[in-house]
Amino acid sequence: MRSLSYWVFPVVSGLMWLATLLGLLLYWVVNTDRVIYASMQDGQTFAYISDIGASELKPLFVTGCIITALFLDLSFVSDRLLRHRGRLVPNTSPGEKVLGSLAIVFAIIGTIGLTCLSGFDTLRYQDLHNIFLLLFIAGYLLSAIFICWEYQRLGKKHREHPLLRISFWVKLVFVIVELALAVAFAVSNFRGHKDTAAALEWVVAFVFTFYVFSFVIDLYPAVATRNAANDRHHDRHSFGSFGSSAHAQQREIDEIYYATHPTVPQPHHHHHHQPPPPSDTQDGQRTLAANGQSKEDAAANLQKMMRRGHADF
Template sequence: MAFADHKHWLYVWIPLFGAFIWFSTLLSMLITWLATGRQKYPSQEGSIAYISDVGASYLKPLFIAGSSITAVSFFLSLSIERWLRHSRRLPPNMAMREKVFSILAIIGSAAGGAGLILLSVFDTLHYTRLHRGFLLLFMLGVALSAIFTVIEYRWISKDFREYSSLRGAYIAKGIIAGILIALAIAFAVALYKSPDVGAVLEWTIAFGFTLYLATFVYDLRLTKATYKRQFASTIPMRDI
């Protein structure tokens, strides 16, 4: 019984590990740039280095490794959440539209994750256009995934009103995602208008993504002390 009560930790470690790796990667890169006297990298335009500028230097292996682990963790977090709802260890999707948005969120995470890995491989110094294209793919993929996830959670919370945790989950995701999307739009403008402002926004968005990824720790932890098909007969499934 003790093992069953703590099985949720097997899932929780995935987004937790991904968030830790991403935060540690960013922090290491930022500290390195500051510790070396805020050096100006070959690809750097303004006085503040972009993550991509630092990632195109000798820290490229770290950037690729951190980005890859983060991308896989993000995708797995959403995939496991979908599986847990399907097996009904979490409140399940009670309508086809919820399943569709859940799958779209996973596809978005896959696209965003692929963009993150590729932008770290095709660095801004040697592959500027490709790098920016993959950066756009990463941001769009994550943004769409977040929007689809928030919509899915909102619909599920209406079917399971007794679980206040569901409402809290989609509100937290909605707030974080909304802020990050707004910052991403500002970043897209600043990238061409004010390089230094764009750099600050990029670091802020990147660290903010850590918070979004960490919200899945809370979601998966809700499987604590639940068992397969626990929500099997709660509410009959609808067609839409």
């Protein structure tokens, strides 16, 4: 279980999206034998994803879209948080931080589009459904462009981390392929080639799965830095405890020292009022006697505490 980390988020998101798509497609092909839904237009024989999602499988469609979007957003946020904490290669320039922030903003826009298009189905809310479909595709596509740009800059500065370059090329391929497919989908849909447009929509959706899984490449290195982060936290905690006990021990040593050396002036502290030092040796001895210690006993205790302090250090 030690290897479980933030990379689980894109895995859950990708598997949920893939399961949703396969569930919808197989149900339409196997269970209904490619039924023609009421939302399909005249002459259309190939169902859009939203046609099947507007049927009795709408609960599956809505749930799958919400879980996919939620865990994908967690992947974006985790990437930003881990880079900020130094557990992943950090952003070292304002430009990289701006690109990372823009990637998150447009991912949120894509999330709104994906969740809303599943609720506002194409059968009852066709215009709203098309608007949210556009937000979904445009939002995640622009988010991919910005995060791709960010990784290109990071990989150029940190050539010792080859995973940055691998992630950059994977996302760049996704951007090029998805952009070409989105344009072909829009043209086919506009020209009334509904079956072609529906087939392209399915391809666009399945290609999106690989983009989601690509974040595993980005987040998996955080597994190796988790122990280092815990060690730093432990060291800070241990140092704080040691510092408190050492301060108390040093204060006790100082009290015994000034009691056995009454002619040595004590330093003045602003926050704690110190009693005036004894005026002579007799006063110092009276002070020790009042505390139940002789001068020899106090000196012996001082030596023991100093030896114990060296041993602790």
